[in-house]
Amino acid sequence: MDGGTGSARLRPPNNTLDRRVIGWWRTQWLLLTAVPVAVLAVLGTLVVPARPWLLLSAGVLAVLGTATAVFLPLWWFRVHxxxxxxxxxxxxxxxxxxxxxxxxxxxxxxxxxxxxxxxxxxxxxxxxxxxxxxxxxxxxxxxxxxxxxxxxxxxxxxxxxxxxxxx
Missing domain, CATH: 2.30.29.210 (FACT complex subunit Spt16p/Cdc68p)
Structure with a gap:
């Protein structure tokens, strides 16, 4: 409250999350990414005739998912x-x-x-x-x-x- 005037002032909450949340979020993101990457890799390997674009898609998704898992949890930790x-x-x-x-x-x-x-x-x-x-x-x-x-x-x-x- 503001000095008894009755007007409340919203301020950012003080507490951060536990730092282990970064690893938890990263693990969740990597597991979420691993499933479609595995499906694309298996399809790219087993489909005859070979479909290299499936393997390429799996690789791109793996790189993007890994980069996201590295950077986003750090950012989320800063703002939660x-x-x-x-x-x-x-x-x-x-x-x-x-x-x-x-x-x-x-x-x-x-x-x-x-x-x-x-x-x-x-x-x-x-x-x-x-x-x-x-x-x-x-x-x-x-x-x-x-x-x-x-x-x-x-x-x-x-x-x-x-x-x-x-x-």
Whole structure:
């Protein structure tokens, strides 16, 4: 709040994600790229008469996918931010198309922690804050799994103590 005048000033959230999220994002991207590359390579090898353009397409896709996996996660790490205050949960993502998500404590309905197989391998977790918003849940991805558990517990206690009907 601005000195008691009642006008709120939006500022970037303070917290960054865990650095391991970079490896998690890279692995996801490489797995996503590997499937079409493998299909194109197998087809290019097995189809008779040979179709070299399939092998070339596989190579181009592999190079582009690898370059994307190297650079995009670094960029995403720089722009993803989150913060929890006594009033709300704040998440900011994106660079060109920035998205700010704010979930007031009084509107929070559930707080969940999710850990998929890759997240578990990287010791990461996602905290999902569900509200009555038509936009959907607020997600904080790429947190250390212990921090995520502590955050979920803290948010649960905070929302329980916050007046309001969460609808």
């Amino acid at each position: 931010r989150w913060e929890v205050t006594g009033d709300a949960v704040y998440v900011r993502t994106g660079f060109f198309w920035q998205e700010w998500r704010i979930a007031p404590m009084s509107r929070i309905q559930t707080v969940d922690t999710v850990r998929g197989p890759l997240e578990q391998a990287f010791r990461l977790a996602t905290v999902i804050v569900t509200t009555a918003s038509s936009k959907g849940a607020v997600k904080i991805e790429g947190l250390d799994h212990e921090l995520a558990a502590e955050l979920a517990e803290r948010l649960t206690l905070m929302t329980r103590a916050t007046p309001g009907d969460a609808t």
